[in-house]
Amino acid sequence: MKKVIITVVGKDTVGIIAKTSAYLAKNGINILDISQTVVGGYFNMMMIVDGAACRKPFDKVGAELAKLGTDIGLRIRCQKSEIFEKMHRV
């Protein structure tokens, strides 16, 4: 699991970054960059992470993060970074 983009979208609430980062730390996933914005009470966050040291398969991390999101009323998606690089860079 190399460079991955994690997006978190949903209603702003206390502890979103804390909960997501705690999961990532527990699984050996290193955060390279975080950017976020809150528009109209809606929270949008993107994390660029490096999962080279993570021993779980990509699918499992994706599913667990999605579940974590559902539990706190957010949508968390985990995608390999190439889709964004290909689409937005010539």
Place this chain on the structure above:
Amino acid sequence: MINLAEVLETNKMILEENLDVRTITLGLSLLDCIDASLAKTCDNVSEKLLRYAKDLVKTGDEIGREFGVPIVNKRISLTPMSLVGAACCRKPKDFVRLAKTLDRAAKRLGVNFIGGYSAVVSKGMTRADELLIRSIPEAMATTEHLCASVNVGSTKTGLDMDAVRLMGEIVKETAAKTADRDSIGCAKLVVLCNAPDDNPFMAGAFHGVTEGDAVINVGVSGPGVVNHVLRHSCRGESFEVLCETVKKTAFKITRVGQLVAQEASRRLGVPFGIIDLSLAPTPAVGDSVADILKEIGLEQPGAPGTTAALALLNDQVKKGGVMASSYVGGLSGAFIPVSEDQGMIDAVNAGALTIEKLEAMTCVCSVGLDMIAIPGDTPASSIAGIIADEAAIGMVNQKTTAVRVIPVAGKKVGDTVEFGGLLGHAPVMRVSPFSCEAFIARTGRIPAPIHSFKN
């Protein structure tokens, strides 16, 4: 580095605007499966399919999950079966046995369609071509996942009018054989002119003899994305802004296809062939080429100006797409199927869109008269006439054209037919009641057109 706005834009396309990769299609040559024994040919075909395609669905799903983009269909296209069965099929029933073998393999592999139950008869039919064509009604009635196509002409060879006449009858017969299911057999049967060898889209996909042993072709989609961008940034703008916007959007969509194609090719160990950069609508609300035409400025598709708007759209999609991939092929352009596009269905129901206008539209886009339900009592000669008209447009304009009409048994103009899934539902459309029987009854070929004096 990628920024938040770009990431959100991509995910909005996927989650809200129906961006998807419509199909990963594995093209497979079956020429090395040919044997003089029908049973051995069937065994060889099954064995090769299972060997090459066993991981196709799994790999497609994996790629979809990792990049977070839906890959809707995983499909297989094969060498035209009239060639594969030529040495061992003596009667139409023999070809039907091959058809059932393919259908069983498709079920086992979990692909939703398998294409290549085809004959390429641009200039003339071999005995095997004719046997395969005559087996189509039975093959379509007794299989679920198999798609049939017949190429009846090309710019270089002219039109084989004997094949056109025969296809008029075969379409009718296929409708009759599947009358209990709203003649759905015809939704899996297409008649083409200038058919490409590398088309990943059904029902016209086959793996041409110019291709290698195996190849990955990918069809992208995204009418919803184009529509959304035009709605939010192009209202009242000049043609320059409009064209630039469509072009940029087509680039982005196609790049996703290119990424998926390269990944699939690498993981399956099969060379990458082409990206087909088509705008392929689905019955889902918002995923409509008709809606794009409305956004460009038409009250309904079919209004004056429709052909020009579609020509513009088609051209800009290609211009943006070719920048995104070095290998573009297949049908590449805007599709205008009726039953698979809610906006087209609405236009027909509003009385704005007729078969004649659709025919004009096919002169400037891919591919042809597609998924159009017509009355069940339409004579075979009129269907052959429709096929001949479309094929003539393709032949003269050096483009691919196709006809996929469904003469729905027992239905008349004004009725609606439900095909389900991606095939959607369709209002039965009026066909000109005037006869072309004497024209179609003539035998032989229409010669290839002259390539000079273009007027």
